[in-house]
Amino acid sequence: MENHRENNSRDIAVETPEPTIKVGKRQTEQEFVADDGCGCCTPPPPKKNNSAGAKKEKKDSYVLTVLSLLLLLGGIVLDWQDVSWFEGYIRLAVFGLAYVLVGWKVIWYAGRSIARGDVFSEFFLMTIATFGAFYLGEFAEGVAVMLFYVIGEHFQESAVARSRRSIKELIDNRPEEVQLIRNGQAITVNPRDVKVGEVIRIRAGEKVALDGTLLSEEASFNTAALTGESRPDRKTKGEKVLAGMINLDKVAELRVTSLFEDSTLSGILKLVEQAAGRKAKTQQFISKFAKVYTPIIVFLALSLTFLPYFFVENYVFNEWLYRALVFLVISCPCALVVSIPLGYFGGIGAASRNGILFKGASFLDSMAGIDTVVMDKTGTLTEGVFQVQEVQPNRISEAQLLRVAAALESHSSHPVAKAVVAYAGNIYAGDEVKEVEEIAGHGLKGKVNGKEVLVGNAKLLQKFNISYDSSLDSKEEGLLLVAIDKVYAGYLSIADKVKEDAAAAIEQLHQLGVKTTVMLSGDKDSIVQKVARELKIDKAYGGLLPQDKVSHFEALQQDGKKIAFVGDGINDAPVIALADVGIAMGGLGSDAAIETADVVIQTDQPAKIATAIRLGKKTKQIVWQNIALAFGVKILVLSLGAFGIASLWEAVFADVGVALLAILNAIRIQRMKF
Known part of the structure; x- marks a missing residue:
């Protein structure tokens, strides 16, 4: 039993309202997509458009891309067959049309970027590289560079959209209407129009639109949207029912306890959306790196074009210009600045499917390095009932x-x-x-x-x-x-009863490389030691007041450990704030703990702590795989291009091909089981 007065906020486990996850202002959809930080790989956001218009614009873009590809292939075949009439202006017109179909937007964005003071964007690199190829008469290669760049952009947009949809489909499927009981009659209204204290009716198979207390004698609900667990949860009269649960068996009535925008499900959605905008250190580094890297590459390309004039006999301008163009195409940092944010975004999505909410990509990185896990007892390792x-x-x-x-x-x-x-x-x-x-x-x-x-x-x-x-x-x-x-x-x-998965959770933590597990509790020390022995926790301290928990935690920090703290009560909030990663139990936890935490476990299962660490490790692994892949291939082909061995075709693979491989690797995490 936790110290009797240590945490008076845990009454939530019995009958008080569930906490609402409070987050800041909802981001726009453009912000919800992983932000690459440098703006070089994603076109400036278009003006607001309706859904039908946006779909038509995307379809038109795909049609133009296909037409360009057909013209390019036709031109290559005619070149290969050495058709006599396919030369001069006719040849230029065919390849020129193929180029314009896909390149006009890139050229437009390059001009826009320059006008905003961002000269060294990817659009600028693609434009000067392809213009240079046309200048040298390498029409097919110039079109290929632009065409495959645009195809790569299509894949990138599709991957990001898929990631966004996968998260929204999981949690942003809030009902559009609800049956409201007024004057004994059921009327259909928008859930946003329902006030606190009113009664709503949920039919069998329907999703609950608003948080409320059950007025019916009993009902069974699927809680997968909130907890990741589809096991039926039987509720009785007076118990809390949360938005997002699905009524499984019979008609039930609820008395609404929170507005639509304040519901638990709305809070989760906002939390995940905000998480996409909070960057990990690796992501921040790559964004800053790209801003320095791109202009350096441009100046190196200029040097590769002109400096050999002073050192090489039989200097041929067009030959060195071609090498510089290859160098430019290969240098585009797209694979890094798109696939890395997408990797973190995929990690956040995978976590949400497992009932774990990361409040930012940076905490995925932090979880991967945790070597000490400190836990509260009541409500965290025990049921709290x-x-x-x-x-x-x-x-x-x-x-x-x-x-x-x-x-x-x-x-x-x-x-x-x-x-x-x-x-x-x-x-x-x-x-x-x-x-x-x-x-x-x-x-x-x-x-x-x-x-x-x-x-x-x-x-x-x-x-x-x-x-x-x-x-x-x-x-x-x-x-x-x-x-x-x-x-x-x-x-x-x-x-108080120990949670079913508590022992397995401690075992999994040790298997994942967590060196020390610690339990800090206000409960009687003899009880704390008994639970610690049962769960095989390395160290345990009982009889602690809230300020004592802070003191013990600060002592652990002085040893230079990378610490995660897991708690659920208002008294845990100060320690959660001090931790490298603060984790709150979101089902039974207090508002203060959830507000302060970096990670929220919606299922209240201790085993999810290990799942969060596995997610962090796997996400970091994928991100560094992408970095190694991108740099490895680019350095190799850059070197070959500088010595005239690689052509623009190899450059296309080094840029677009590697970007696609990195993107496919990044979205792989969403299909993994943890």
Whole structure:
């Protein structure tokens, strides 16, 4: 049992509203797509367009690309057959038309970029490289460079759109209408028009549009959209039902507890959207690198064209210009600045399917390097649902002990208090309770029927110099001690259940290379040590007040460890904020913990901590694979191009081909199972 008063926010596990995930202003759809940071690979955002218009524009672009490809292939065949009439202006017209069909937008964007002061964009590189090829009479190669560049852009746009859709399909499928009960009649309205306190009806098979409490006696729901688990969740009257759940068996009615835009599902969607805009360090580095790298490449290409004049005998301008054009085409950083953000975006999408929400790509990187995991106990490793096991009075009757304890506890929202009240029933009805005071980390003090009553842990009685049976200190069970008018009156034993996957979670963490697992808890130390032994946790500290948790955590940080902290209560928020990666249990967790955390586990399963680390490691692995692939191939072909060995055809592969391979590798993570 967690220290009785350490966290009074966990009443959420019993019957209070689920937390709403609060995030900032929703990003635009353009921002939702992975931002490459340099603007060189994605055209400037077009003006707002309706869906039909956007689809038509995309279709027209594909048609022009196909026509250009047909003209290029036709021209190459005619060149190969050495057709007599296919020369001069006719040859230029065929290849020129093929070039214009796909190149006009690139040239336009190059001009726009230069006008904005961004001279060294990818559009500029493609334009001068292809113009140079036409100048040299290499029409087919000039068209090929532009055509395959545009085809690569189509693939990139498709990959990003697919990533975006995969996430939105998972969580942005909120119902467009809901049945509202007004004056005994069911009317169909937009869920945005429903107010808090109104009643809605959910038919079998329908998705819940708004958070609410169940008014029907019972109902079964599929919670996969929120938790990643499709196992039916049986709810009874008064329990919380969240937007995104699917009613499985019969008509149910809910009383709405939050507006549409404040629902749990809306919060998750906003959280994932915001995550796409928060860059990892690798991503930030590549964006900055591209801004420096591209102008350097342009100046190197100029040097490759003109400097040999001073050092090479029989210098031929066109020969060295061709080498410089190859150099320029190969140099485009597209594979890096598109595939890397896409890799992180894919990681965020894969995490959301597993019931894990990363608030930014940077936390995927951080999770990959975690070597120490520190955890809270109640609500994190245990269910956080308490039950009274025993009532042991001292000098009074069992009924009297239970009555005064329940009367005072009825003024608390803590899960332990609710367990006592539930066990007592209405035994305390009519009792007068006054001057209730909550003493953080200790318990409650107040007056019941004129008598001063204390209910809490041993530290509470010690604080008021009340003697009690010292043998109770050695008991492993969680005890709630009671004193009446400064005299020890007995105790209630309270039990909490360890979560089913807690032991497996600790084992998986060790298998993933986590060197140390630590449990910090406000609960009685004997209970904490018992749970630690059961779960094979390396270190455990009990009897901690909120400030003690911070002190222990700071001591761990001084050892230079890379630490993740997992908690669910308001008292955990300071430690979550201090951690390299703060993780909150999103189902049972308090608003403060969820607000402060970098990662939110919607399923409340400890095993998802290991899943988050695996996701971080795999995402980082894919990102570095792309970096190695892009740099390796580019350096090789750049070197060959500088010595005149590689042609523009090899340059096309080094640029567009590598970009496509990197993109395919990046989206691979979305199909993986974790």
